[in-house]
Amino acid sequence: MPRLSDFAFDHIVVGGGAMGSATAWQLAKRGRSVLLIEQFTSKHLVGSSHGGTRIFRLGHQQEVYTSLGISALQLWRELEAESDTSLLELIGHVDHGPVEVIADIEEVLNTNNLDSTRMSPDAASERWPGMVFDTHVLFSPDGGRVYAQRTVDTLWKQIVKLGGEILPNTEVLEIKIEGDNAFVETATQTFRTQSVVVAAGAWVPLLVAGLVNMRQLTPMRAQPTHFTPNPEFDDIDLWPTFIHRGISSEPQNDTMWYGLWTPGEGVKVAPHNVLDPLDLEDRSFEVNAQHEQETQQYVTDWLPGLDPNSAHSTTCIYTTDANEDFILDRQGPITVCSPCSGQGFKYVPAIGAITADLAMGGTQAVTQWRLSE
Ligand SMILES: Cc1cc2nc3c(=O)[nH]c(=O)nc-3n(C[C@H](O)[C@H](O)[C@H](O)COP(=O)(O)OP(=O)(O)OC[C@H]3O[C@@H](n4cnc5c(N)ncnc54)[C@H](O)[C@@H]3O)c2cc1C
Incomplete structure (x- = not known):
């Protein structure tokens, strides 16, 4: 019979990936007693938060995500200062592709008084000669790379430093x-509490089934590929973070490609919206050869500074919502934190702050992040 631990913690956070860890960090910072439960350790390859880097950017077509990025930037700097660890490098971000998308991003940046520069494709290739650019190019200096695994490790350290507790290698079987x-x-244990945050990534739907009324989330397999730069392009300063938002000359092809230099690993390149079905019970880590070839072809066509034959692919989970939105909301004692859709990492500390607010009794003001429409 599992031992009952009665109201020993104000909050229990299930899932020690980036989002649960950021939430536990924020709760501990606010003086709340918090326990973070993770089925593995801080370092595992099974969820969504592992690996070297992720893209940070403020440019977005939706105002709400630019505002979230602005809050996150401030909190990234706070976390770095508290932990004396460098987590976010603003090296600049480039969006390129069809004019309608680029103009939307530019407008949202302008509305928020954020810098951006329109460039011609030739001027952009002169500045970043390892890349070929599509018809419309927008450079934003407030973009860059955030260190993924280092962030999770740092958050775990900060939680403990602030008096929070972590239970690794412990699966939550049921809520x-x-x-x-x-x-x-x-x-071995049952914890009674008045607040549970479920930040279990792809496992959120399984854990909250029958407990909250939630719109559908679908875990999918994403496949990023690292490439080695050719010798003359082997220079970190030649590679901004980038998103190619659909190829202008092929309007029927809506694949969105992104990439960035990951120190020690090469330049990561991946299609954002080419995903494979995923069976969580019987997960395959095998590389999809066809996707790898398509990525090599993209590199040949658009990233001539990279060696297409150096492809090294890995797999990772995107937990997707139909509109690529997040779920951050509370119902009764359960707060659901599911900000993936392949775009959550840049906001990690801000998501932690919002989820902590919800767990402490706040309400969700952003309609599109509610549990159900
Ligand atoms: C390939 C790839 C590229 C990406 N690129 C970007 C990018 O460039 N920019 C960006 O902003 N975002 C990006 N993202 C998205 C970002 O990485 C995710 O939004 C983020 O990592 C999600 O974190 P999470 O904590 O919600 O999920 P996870 O990291 O999966 O964490 C969930 C945790 O819960 C644990 N867990 C599950 N069930 C249980 C249980 N029953 N008991 C205990 N523990 C449990 C799991 O073990 C796991 O550690 C990318 C994602 C992927 C996969």
Whole structure:
């Protein structure tokens, strides 16, 4: 019979990836007692937060995500200062592709008084000669690279430093609700609490099934590929972070390509919206050869500074919502934190702050992040 731990923690956070860790960090900073439960350790390759880097950018077609990025930037700097660790490098970000998308991003940046520069494709290739650019190019200096695994490790350290507790290698088997209370069950213990944050990435739908009324999230397999730069382009300063938002000359092809230099690994390149179905119970890490070839072809066509034959692919989980939105919302004692859709990492500390607010009784003001429409 599992041992009952009664109201020992104000909050229990399930899932020690980037989002659960950021939430536990924020709760601990606010003086709340918090326990973070993770089925593995901070370092594992099974979820969405591992690996070297992710893209940070403020440019977005939707105002709400630019505002979130602005809050996140401030909180990234706070986390770096507290932990004395460098996590975010603003090296600049380039968006290129069809004019309608580029103009939308430019408008949102302008509305928020953020810098951006329109460039011709030739001027952009002169500045970043390893890349070929599509018809419309927008450079934003407030973009760059954020270190993924280093962020999770740093958050775990900060949680403990602030008095929070972490239970690694412990799977939450079930969450039950009785009135205002929730019971979080592991193999050996049951925790009764008034606030559970479920930040379990691809496993969120399984853990909250029957407990909250939530719109559908679908875990999918993404496949990024690293490439080695050719010798004359082997210089970190020659590679901004970039998103190619659909190839202008092929309007029927809506593939969105992104990439960035990951120190020690090469330049990561991937199609954002080419994903494979994923079976969480029987996960395959095998590389999809056809996707790898398509990425090599993209590199040949658009990134001549990279060696297409140096392709090294890995797999990772995108937990997707139909509109590429997040779920950050509370119902009873359960707060759901599912900000993936392949675009959550840049906002990690801000997501932690919003989720902590919700867990402490706040309400969700952003309609598109509610549990259900
Ligand atoms: C290939 C790829 C590229 C990406 N690129 C970018 C990018 O450039 N920019 C950007 O902003 N974002 C990007 N993202 C998105 C970003 O990485 C995710 O939004 C983020 O990592 C999601 O973190 P998470 O904590 O929600 O999920 P996860 O990292 O998956 O964490 C969930 C955790 O919950 C644990 N867990 C699950 N079930 C249980 C249980 N029952 N008991 C205990 N623990 C449990 C899991 O083990 C896991 O550690 C990318 C994602 C991928 C996959």
